[in-house]
Structure formats: C-alpha cells, structure tokens
Amino acid sequence: MKLLVDSGSTKADWIAIDDNGKVLFTTQTLGLNPEILDKQEVINRLDAKFDIEHNKEKATHLFFYGAGCGTERMKDFLADVFKEYFPNAAVAVHEDTYAAVYATTPKGEQAIVCILGTGSNCSFFDGTVLHQKVQSLGYIAMDDGSGNRFGRHLLRGYYFNKMPKELAKEFEEEYNVDADYIKANLYKEANPNAYLATFAKFIIKNKDTEFCKKIIYKELKKFAKNYIMQYENCKEVPVHFVGSIAFYLKDELTEILTEYGIQIGNVLRRPIDGLIAYHVLNK
Numbered sequence: 001m002k003l004l005v006d007s008g009s010t011k012a013d014w015i016a017i018d019d020n021g022k023v024l025f026t027t028q029t030l031g032l033n034p035e036i037l038d039k040q041e042v043i044n045r046l047d048a049k050f051d052i053e054h055n056k057e058k059a060t061h062l063f064f065y066g067a068g069c070g071t072e073r074m075k076d077f078l079a080d081v082f083k084e085y086f087p088n089a090a091v092a093v094h095e096d097t098y099a100a101v102y103a104t105t106p107k108g109e110q111a112i113v114c115i116l117g118t119g120s121n122c123s124f125f126d127g128t129v130l131h132q133k134v135q136s137l138g139y140i141a142m143d144d145g146s147g148n149r150f151g152r153h154l155l156r157g158y159y160f161n162k163m164p165k166e167l168a169k170e171f172e173e174e175y176n177v178d179a180d181y182i183k184a185n186l187y188k189e190a191n192p193n194a195y196l197a198t199f200a201k202f203i204i205k206n207k208d209t210e211f212c213k214k215i216i217y218k219e220l221k222k223f224a225k226n227y228i229m230q231y232e233n234c235k236e237v238p239v240h241f242v243g244s245i246a247f248y249l250k251d252e253l254t255e256i257l258t259e260y261g262i263q264i265g266n267v268l269r270r271p272i273d274g275l276i277a278y279h280v281l282n283k
Contacts, residue, residue: 014049059089067119104241
C-alpha cells in the first residue's frame with residue numbers, strides 16, 4: 001500500500017493506492033506543517049483518523065508533499081516522525097511545490113509553479129529540478145497573496161473601522177469577532193496561519209465589493225512582483241497555480257498576469273489527483 005499525501009497548513013489530503021493505482025481509501029487530516037507543529041501534535045493528527053491509524057503497519061511507501069518542508073531540517077524532522085509511525089514504509093518527504101509540479105506540468109516541460117492557498121510559494125521547474133529564488137520566512141513575514149494574508153487584512157479592516165458597515169455586519173454574523181477569541185486563536189492555539197486563512201472565503205464571496213477587490217488586487221500584484229517576477233524567464237514559460245485562492249480568484253490572477261505580460265497556465269484547486277497518475281507511471 002502506497003500513501004500519497006498533499007499537505008498544506010490547514011488540511012492534508014491522503015490517498016492510499018495499490019501498485020496498479022487503484023484507490024484503496026481517501027481521507028483528510030488537519031495540516032501537518034513541521035514549522036508550526038511538534039512531534040506529538042503530528043502523531044495526534046494521524047491517530048485521529050481511523051484509516052491512517054488502522055493501516056499504519058500495512059503501508060509500504062509514504063510520499064509526503066507538504067507546506068513547511070522547504071528545508072532539510074524540517075524534512076528530516078517529519079521523515080523521522082513518519083518512519084516511527086509507519087514502521088514498514090519507505091518514507092519520502094518533499095516540499096509541497098513538487099506535488100504542484102507533478103500535477104500541473106507535463107513531463108520534461110519548463111514552467112513556473114505557484115501555490116496560493118493558506119500560504120504562498122513559487123518555484124521554477126526546469127523539466128527536471130526545482131529552483132527556488134525566495135526562501136520562505138513563514139506567514140508573518142511573507143506569504144503574499146495567500147489566504148492568511150487576506151484574513152489579516154480583513155481583521156485589521158474590521159478593527160480599524162475601515163470595513164464598510166454593511167460588510168462589517170455580514171462579517172460579524174459569519175465569524176466570532178470577539179477580541180479575546182481572536183487573540184486566543186492567533187497567539188495561543190496551533191496553526192494561527194490556518195486560522196487567519198479561514199477568513200479567505202469571506203473575501204472571495206465578496207470579491208466584487210470595492211473593499212475586498214482592493215485587497216485582492218493589492219495582494220495578487222505583490223505576489224506577482226515579489227515571487228513570479230524574480231525569474232527572468234517569467235514571460236517565456238507558462239505559470240501554473242495550485243491552491244484554493246488561485247482556483248477561486250483565477251479571473252483576477254489572469255487579468256493581473258496578462259497586464260504584466262505573463263502567461264497563466266493550469267490552475268488546480270488540489271494536486272492530489274494528479275499525484276496518482278505520476279506515482280503509477282513512476283513506480
């Protein structure tokens with residue numbers, strides 16, 4: 001049994017397949033970002049799903065693609081946890097961009113591949129190797145255009161009384177805006193970046209309002225300039241996207257990139273299905 005995992009900070013999609021690519025089960029855990037979780041929390045999140053806990057000794061391979069796995073230290077930390085939890089499995093841990101590459105880019109082709117979900121990321125794939133010009137410093141310092149950045153803008157807009165009254169009323173009805181509750185989630189609970197990203201659906205739902213539109217365009221333009229345009233060949237190769245923010249704001253992304261002379265390529269909400277085909281072809 002092979003386990004394929006695509007993990008962001010908010011959630012992780014799991015698919016178990018046999019050697020022929022037949023799906024044995026699918027499930028979803030909370031995100032497994034090693035930059036913000038300790039060993040016990042990772043184990044707790046695995047134990048919480050019966051399919052994973054029940055089959056941990058049956059797994060022969062684990063291919064994990066995850067947010068927060070951009071450094072060797074984080075990869076090694078997570079790989080050690082998985083090797084202990086799945087005692088009979090060969091474990092491979094890659095940063096989440098590789099899942100995006102394998103799902104969006106035809107074999108051997110060059111492309112810039114971006115992730116816009118809870119967090120954000122951007123790499124150049126030369127057909128064989130992934131190249132990254134920007135080392136992520138995490139959600140506080142970076143993550144332009146991501147769900148957690150949108151959440152930050154909305155909370156600030158609400159608390160600084162910049163959000164239009166009708167929109168603020170809708171915001172109050174949809175979310176718990178009590179200051180103590182917000183601060184507890186930001187400073188005391190695990191995954192504050194994922195908490196911030198929960199507000200992203202509000203900005204997408206209200207993307208045609210002037211207030212939300214301004215935030216969206218500001219963040220997506222920052223992402224294009226700070227991430228995509230780091231690559232000199234950004235106008236010569238397609239730019240593919242994976243993630244819910246990219247998927248639901250595809251029209252806005254297309255407009256902005258076209259303005260900069262950049263060709264938008266494939267846009268997928270989740271890369272997990274594309275990983276099945278990749279791993280069946282590359283046994």
